Amino acid sequence: MSDFEHASIVLCPAGPMLLRGEHEIQDADGKTHRTVRPVSAVCMCGGSAIKPWCDGTHRLIAAKARGDDETDG
Amino acid sequence: MLPKSRGTLSAAVFNALQSGATAGLEPAPESDEDAQIALWALYELHYRGFEEVDPDLEWDADLLRLRRGLERPFEAELQRRWAQSDLHADPELDLARLIDGHDGPSLARFVQRKADREQVLEILQHRSLYHLKEADPTSWVVPRLDTRPKAAMMEILFDEYGDGDPNRLHHHLFRRGMEAAGLRTDHACYVDEAPVEILAMNNALSLFGLHRRLRGAALGHFAAFESTSSVPSRQLAQGLRRLDFPEEMAAYYDEHVEADSVHEQVARRDVCGAYLEENPSDRDLLFLGAFTCLDLEARYARAMLARWDAA
Ligand code: FES
Numbered sequence: 001m002s003d004f005e006h007a008s009i010v011l012c013p014a015g016p017m018l019l020r021g022e023h024e025i026q027d028a029d030g031k032t033h034r035t036v037r038p039v040s041a042v043c044m045c046g047g048s049a050i051k052p053w054c055d056g057t058h059r060l061i062a063a064k065a066r067g068d069d070e071t072d073g
Numbered sequence: 074m075l076p077k078s079r080g081t082l083s084a085a086v087f088n089a090l091q092s093g094a095t096a097g098l099e100p101a102p103e104s105d106e107d108a109q110i111a112l113w114a115l116y117e118l119h120y121r122g123f124e125e126v127d128p129d130l131e132w133d134a135d136l137l138r139l140r141r142g143l144e145r146p147f148e149a150e151l152q153r154r155w156a157q158s159d160l161h162a163d164p165e166l167d168l169a170r171l172i173d174g175h176d177g178p179s180l181a182r183f184v185q186r187k188a189d190r191e192q193v194l195e196i197l198q199h200r201s202l203y204h205l206k207e208a209d210p211t212s213w214v215v216p217r218l219d220t221r222p223k224a225a226m227m228e229i230l231f232d233e234y235g236d237g238d239p240n241r242l243h244h245h246l247f248r249r250g251m252e253a254a255g256l257r258t259d260h261a262c263y264v265d266e267a268p269v270e271i272l273a274m275n276n277a278l279s280l281f282g283l284h285r286r287l288r289g290a291a292l293g294h295f296a297a298f299e300s301t302s303s304v305p306s307r308q309l310a311q312g313l314r315r316l317d318f319p320e321e322m323a324a325y326y327d328e329h330v331e332a333d334s335v336h337e338q339v340a341r342r343d344v345c346g347a348y349l350e351e352n353p354s355d356r357d358l359l360f361l362g363a364f365t366c367l368d369l370e371a372r373y374a375r376a377m378l379a380r381w382d383a384a
Contacts (some may be wrong), residue, residue: 056303
């Protein structure tokens with residue numbers, strides 16, 4: 001039993017999926033991407049321009065939904 | 074090389090740094106700019122120092138007393154700005170609300186769409202003051218944290234420092250970009266070009282990083298910084314490519330789009346979340362740090378856009 005929770009897959013509310021450790025991810029086009037950092041963020045909103053990784057676009061989608069001024073990239 | 078002085082106090086401080094005769098300096102700056110450049114140089118003794126300054130002066134009691142005399146009003150001013158902000162009065166405030174609720178002008182959008190080459194070069198020079206020692210001011214905080222936030226902080230810092238590969242270390246990537254863009258790359262070589270807003274940003278980082286008492290502010294600052302990095306980094310990369318800057322420079326920002334999307338999540342949840350659970354009384358300090366990051370960034374953006382008449 002470990003003392004602290006430290007999940008290797010973490011779903012962030014309205015954000016990406018965090019992946020700890022080394023993984024290979026196949027994107028929607030069948031291309032494989034290798035993780036290069038201790039933690040990687042996989043896009044779950046579908047809006048990222050660097051899929052499979054998250055690029056922060058989910059925040060803009062959330063801001064638009066709130067009706068904020070456009071902050072497009 | 075020591076920077077150029079910007080008033081009587083900084084002139085006296087830089088003389089004292091060179092001669093070693095540090096007694097009797099009073100923290101009585103001529104202007105904010107004078108105070109900020111003096112403070113910046115005093116902090117710099119703890120990072121890379123200056124060729125012409127005896128490294129032993131890092132712990133010179135007279136200089137530390139002077140530094141303290143400059144830090145107190147600076148910290149009080151940061152506190153005042155935070156206490157006066159609308160966000161401070163929000164009864165439901167949490168870190169996410171603070172970060173998402175703060176809005177300021179965006180220099181990144183200006184670079185993305187309209188800036189010319191000269192303007193971008195100027196911004197890169199200003200930014201180099203921090204980017205050439207990226208993450209260093211925050212690293213002071215690590216030994217002052219308990220288990221959970223410490224482990225989470227290291228998860229991020231390891232990535233900032235290249236995951237063990239010097240080629241991927243962030244401040245090295247920035248140096249490569251600058252080199253390719255034809256800029257100088259020595260540590261802090263553009264300090265004389267930096268406006269007071271940039272000096273204040275760097276000094277706030279060092280203030281929060283070097284005082285254990287302010288570690289909550291350092292973490293809040295870090296979370297706000299990482300949370301407002303990936304989208305602007307994408308805009309900056311697009312602007313750099315629009316202006317045909319070398320790929321190395323744009324690649325630095327590409328790396329931050331991807332890395333800071335991760336760091337943001339870990340900083341908010343695992344660093345700040347865990348820290349607050351263990352230190353609930355530091356809540357306001359955490360907010361102070363986050364607010365200061367966003368506020369000083371907005372101040373710099375406003376100053377530059379006004380200067381270029383681009384607001
Ligand atoms: S989840 Fe972040 S960009 Fe899609």
